[in-house]
Amino acid sequence: MNNKKLILNAFVACSVGTLAACSSSSDSTSTASPTSETPTTSSTIVGSIFAAPVNGADVSVKDMGGNTVAGPVMTNADGSYSIDVPDSALAFDLVFESTGGVFDDEATDAAGIGTDAGSLSALVAGGSLDATSSVHVTPGTTIHADLVTDYGKTATDAKTAFFTAFAYNPDFTIQPVDVTEPAALTANDLSRLSGFRALVFSQLAQNLGLTAAQQFDMFAALAQDLSDGTLDGVDANGPVAIGASGISLPADILSQYIATAASFTEATTASYTVQYEPSGMTTHGKDTFSLTITDGSGLPVTGLVDNGSLSLMPMMYMNDMMHSTPMGGITESASGVYDVIIYYLMPSRMMDGTTMGTWDLKVNIGSESAHFYPNVQMAMMTNTVRVQLKGINDTIIDMNGLEVPRTYNLFRDRLATLDGDNNDEFDVFIAPIETMTSFPALIDGMTLMSGMGGDPYLVDGITVEASVNDGTFVAGIDNGNGTWSFTGLTLNSGTGMEPVANTICVRLTVSGETKTTVDAEGNTVDCGTFTVTLPSM
Incomplete structure (x- = not known):
């Protein structure tokens, strides 16, 4: 290539x-020549x-x-x-x-x-x-x-x-x-x-x-x-x-087209060269990648996070609409190398081949920008990457001018299986919708926009709890950046060759209101269920 x-x-x-x-019109009287064209x-x-x-x-x-x-x-x-x-x-x-x-x-x-x-x-x-x-x-x-x-x-x-x-x-x-x-x-x-x-x-x-x-x-x-x-x-x-x-x-022309579109991983702006480096297969839910940024002389460009010059604006272009997706943090891990966390709301294509749209990663460096177009694949169906919860008191005005409940997106952020009993950890990242282009991390004390002209909403207190395999709810630890950690959990890893699925039900209360969802049986429940699968021991 x-x-x-x-x-x-x-x-x-x-x-x-x-x-x-427009050509000029002829005289409208009946004396026009019979051979003249209209x-x-x-x-x-x-x-x-x-x-x-x-x-x-x-x-x-x-x-x-x-x-x-x-x-x-x-x-x-x-x-x-x-x-x-x-x-x-x-x-x-x-x-x-x-x-x-x-x-x-x-x-x-x-x-x-x-x-x-x-x-x-x-x-x-x-x-x-x-x-x-x-x-x-x-x-x-x-x-x-x-x-x-x-x-x-x-x-x-x-x-x-x-x-x-x-x-x-x-x-x-x-x-x-x-x-x-x-x-x-x-x-x-x-x-x-x-x-x-x-x-x-x-x-x-x-x-x-x-x-x-x-x-x-x-x-x-x-x-x-x-x-x-x-x-x-x-x-x-x-x-x-x-x-x-x-x-x-x-026969694989579709796969070749998809791979070709995703193969452009280096981009040049007026002042910079940007290298996009995925950490592995890009899937919906939490994804990490790095950006290596150099100047016209090939030297690393440092300090872009500290001086506020580096930002990302991801956009999904669908059939007849477009929307953004939640962003995590950007950190400079080495000289001119920036590690990025993003939480994709959806894949580019579903597992059955249904096309959702095209993801555009717009990298802004000051007034200049670079674009990349990753192929975001479906995550493993055996593990839940996102659940959604809603309330009644907190609403937004949608694109059609209707008042609808605000959606809170809860993403699986981290699963750590540590040595010893009661020593597993599960983290979630929470991002409510403001508009179709804004999904900020949920932080206590923040004021959320409420769609297209709705009243601002003050976040006055957040409680996040989790229950493992229908057990007792335990409180999460607020990490201050939209992520919450649950430590000291006991998750089943099973024996033999078969992996074991665990359920972790996460309950979210914002400004005194516990958010809800509807389960597979059509019942309203007060927590969103993540299925997490551990390898057998």
Whole structure:
């Protein structure tokens, strides 16, 4: 694989102003020449053609019958274009299509070589465009459009199939940017993410042994593969060939795509190089990793925690929404090496393959930022990683403007099995929701925001207790950072080869109210149950 660094704040291509182009109307009297044509009005749509920016591509707009209704026009060096589309056509579904042109492939670092581009397209629903609209054509929009135009899927079914495979919805309204350009320093997160997704396809093509130009055949092959609803290298007729390359999509193409997206572990900003180093398999629940940060000379950058310059903003991009997740601490464990604790609310994909979305780890260093996109896997089902408790007195205003109980997330933080009886330890980390982007550690005396305009809530006293295997509740020890410890526990480890499951029920009382949940039988209970499995002795 090409070990090229990502440039994490990518350049925003210069915007093209939108114009409303309307021809002048003729005299409305009946004396007009019978041979004169009825004038038409049009709207100017701007956008870009992007694998990386494609220069010199012909862009046309076609109806669903394949008839050209606008264009062709040619893209500029930055991939941008402007095209006048008759207003009468905008009420109907349209396909924006590009052919030809050249681009500098991201994965192969082919700057200045000018790789020939193939066909790219985007399907646009009727009634969704006007003179203020933009249409950005990418590998993702191309696969989605092919599923509709070549394989007869509805736009909704194509969207579902695409999201199931690639964990995002291609959005033609977002302008992508080339995340490998050294001068790319001002992109917003969504533009950067769109550009990164194009890079993943480019790198995937290279990993499969394809040339940069053959990735366009790969886009068509991926659509063909997905035409049966599953990305597995075959369609109804057998293995899917990638154009005339002599290469077919492998059976594990989905796994290869996931691994490719997660393989970019080094990123460069204007001033820093950041290395993301997972501690092992990344799973939902508690996860730890390290960030090694160096300057332009390769020297470690120290003191970023002490001076408050280093922070993280994780974000999960789901089908039609996004949310953050609770953060633990950041500590500098060695010169320029920062250890991070995060508590993932959900995996990228469920155990059955159901796609949840894409995690974006945004690392902020002062005013600069770096991004990484880990594949967060399901934790072992034999152990509980998180329980949720709620109350009645403590509410928030949700995204729909409804008053709902605040959720308190309790994560398994640590399980220590020590020598001797009554000497086991279990720790939990507690993070309530404020908004979909804020899940602070629960600290006594703090004031919590209450969603979208709700009244602030003062945390006036916290009690956390735990019961092991239906035994007596014991009080936890407040560590002051959102974690609570239960020591002197007796957990069963069993004998022989079989592991033994223990239940630890954790009870939370905040400001005098004991939080509750509903158990598997539908009963309201006053504690959340963790199942923890110990190896046999």
